[in-house]
Amino acid sequence: MNNKKIALYVTGSIAAYKSLTLARLLVKNGNDVRVVMSGGAQQFVTPLAFQTLTKNFVFTDTFDEKDANEITHIDIATWADISIVAPATANTIAKLANGIGDNAVTTTLLATPSTKVIVPAMNNNMWDNPATQRNIQQIEADGCKIIYPTSGFLAEGYEAKGRMIEPDEIIERLESMVEQNNRLAGKKMIVTAGGTREAIDPVRYISNNSSGKMGYAIARAAMNAGADVTLISSSETQHINGNVNVINVSSANEMKSAIEDNFNDADALVMAAAVSDYTPATYSEQKIKKNGDELDIHLVKTPDILKELSKIKDNQFVVGFAAETQNLLDNAKQKLAKKKLDLLLANDVSNKAIGFNSDNNQVSFIDETGVFKKSDVESKDKIANELIDIISERID
The missing domain is CATH 3.40.50.1950 (Flavin prenyltransferase-like)
Incomplete structure (x- = not known):
C-alpha cells in the first residue's frame, strides 16, 4: 500500500x-x-x-x-x-x-x-x-x-x-x-461457521469444539472484497459487521436448509462450519433425568451437506474444509474428490496452536492438482484473506 x-x-x-x-x-x-x-x-x-x-x-x-x-x-x-x-x-x-x-x-x-x-x-x-x-x-x-x-x-x-x-x-x-476492495463486487457468497449442535433434550446437546472464528474471518474478508455475504452460523460468541446477512442455526439439518435456500443464487460457498457427523435418533421433549450409571443414546448420521449440494451444483465455486487429526493430506484429497469440491483447505486440529478456538491456523490449499499452497502458522484473518485472493481469481 x-x-x-x-x-x-x-x-x-x-x-x-x-x-x-x-x-x-x-x-x-x-x-x-x-x-x-x-x-x-x-x-x-x-x-x-x-x-x-x-x-x-x-x-x-x-x-x-x-x-x-x-x-x-x-x-x-x-x-x-x-x-x-x-x-x-x-x-x-x-x-x-x-x-x-x-x-x-x-x-x-x-x-x-x-x-x-x-x-x-x-x-x-x-x-x-x-x-x-x-x-x-x-x-x-x-x-x-x-x-x-x-x-x-x-x-x-x-x-x-x-x-x-x-x-x-x-x-x-x-x-x-x-x-x-471490490474484487468480489456483484458476487454473492455463502459462508458457514461454527460447530452445529444436535439436541438430546431441552438442556443437552452433542457438538464439537469449533468456535466459528475461521468462518467469521472469511465472511469479513469477503465483505471487505465487496461481496454480498450471507453468513450461516451456529456460533453464539462471534460478531460480524451489520452489512453481512447473518442466519443463525443450530443443527446440521437447519444449516442444510439455510444453505439450500440460498445456494441457487450464490456464486460461491465456503463451508467452514464443523458440522456434526451424528445426531440423536430421538429427541426427548423433557429433560432426561439421571437414572443409573449409564445412559445409552442411539445416534444416526446427519446429512452430508456438501455431498448433497454436489448433486445440484451449477456454476457455484464450492470450498470445503478438512479438519483432521491424522493422515491429513490423504483424507483431504479423498474429501475433495468425493464431494466434487473446487477447493479444499486442510488443517490439523490435533495441534492446539492451530486447532479449534485458536486465533491462528495453518492450512494446505488443495485442488484437483493436489496441494498448491501451504500457509505459515498465521492469523485466521490472514488465511481468510489468502482464501479470498484465490476465490477472486477463480470464481469466474
Missing part, C-alpha cells in the same frame, strides 16, 4: 510505542502520514517523535488551530484516504460506538467519511468485558474495519488476548483491505 493519505490516530495505551514503527513503515512505503494523538497517548510517546518520522505537524488539541484558513480536525478528516486508530483503547472504542467527540482523536474521527481501521489494544479483561464487545460490534456495524488483537505477553506480565498485533502485520492487513 503506497501513495495514500493516511491519518494515524494514537490513543493512550502502552502499545503506542509500536505506532512509531507503524508510522515509519507507512512513510517508508511512500504514504503521506498525519498523526493525531490523545492526551493519554502523549503520556507514553511524544508528538515530536511522530513529527520527526512523518515530517508533518502532529494534532493534539481540538482548539489548537495553526492555520486561520482551515479547521484542523475537519481538514484532517476529509483529507485522509484511510484512517487508522492504533492502538485503540477501550475508552476510545466506547466513544466511537456512541458518537462522543471530546478530544482531538474522537472529534476528528466523527468527521471522517473515509475508511476507518481500528486496531484495539488493552488488557484481556477489558477486551472480554461485555461492554467492549458490544462497542466493537457497534463500530463494525457502523462500517469500521477491525484488526483484532492477538494473544501474547501483556504489560501486566502474563500471556492473554488483548495485545496489539505487530506493525508489519498491520501493514499486511491494510494492503489486503485495499487490494481486495
Whole structure:
C-alpha cells in the first residue's frame, strides 16, 4: 500500500510505542502520514517523535488551530484516504460506538467519511468485558474495519488476548483491505461457521469444539472484497459487521436448509462450519433425568451437506474444509474428490496452536492438482484473506 493519505490516530495505551514503527513503515512505503494523538497517548510517546518520522505537524488539541484558513480536525478528516486508530483503547472504542467527540482523536474521527481501521489494544479483561464487545460490534456495524488483537505477553506480565498485533502485520492487513476492495463486487457468497449442535433434550446437546472464528474471518474478508455475504452460523460468541446477512442455526439439518435456500443464487460457498457427523435418533421433549450409571443414546448420521449440494451444483465455486487429526493430506484429497469440491483447505486440529478456538491456523490449499499452497502458522484473518485472493481469481 503506497501513495495514500493516511491519518494515524494514537490513543493512550502502552502499545503506542509500536505506532512509531507503524508510522515509519507507512512513510517508508511512500504514504503521506498525519498523526493525531490523545492526551493519554502523549503520556507514553511524544508528538515530536511522530513529527520527526512523518515530517508533518502532529494534532493534539481540538482548539489548537495553526492555520486561520482551515479547521484542523475537519481538514484532517476529509483529507485522509484511510484512517487508522492504533492502538485503540477501550475508552476510545466506547466513544466511537456512541458518537462522543471530546478530544482531538474522537472529534476528528466523527468527521471522517473515509475508511476507518481500528486496531484495539488493552488488557484481556477489558477486551472480554461485555461492554467492549458490544462497542466493537457497534463500530463494525457502523462500517469500521477491525484488526483484532492477538494473544501474547501483556504489560501486566502474563500471556492473554488483548495485545496489539505487530506493525508489519498491520501493514499486511491494510494492503489486503485495499487490494481486495471490490474484487468480489456483484458476487454473492455463502459462508458457514461454527460447530452445529444436535439436541438430546431441552438442556443437552452433542457438538464439537469449533468456535466459528475461521468462518467469521472469511465472511469479513469477503465483505471487505465487496461481496454480498450471507453468513450461516451456529456460533453464539462471534460478531460480524451489520452489512453481512447473518442466519443463525443450530443443527446440521437447519444449516442444510439455510444453505439450500440460498445456494441457487450464490456464486460461491465456503463451508467452514464443523458440522456434526451424528445426531440423536430421538429427541426427548423433557429433560432426561439421571437414572443409573449409564445412559445409552442411539445416534444416526446427519446429512452430508456438501455431498448433497454436489448433486445440484451449477456454476457455484464450492470450498470445503478438512479438519483432521491424522493422515491429513490423504483424507483431504479423498474429501475433495468425493464431494466434487473446487477447493479444499486442510488443517490439523490435533495441534492446539492451530486447532479449534485458536486465533491462528495453518492450512494446505488443495485442488484437483493436489496441494498448491501451504500457509505459515498465521492469523485466521490472514488465511481468510489468502482464501479470498484465490476465490477472486477463480470464481469466474
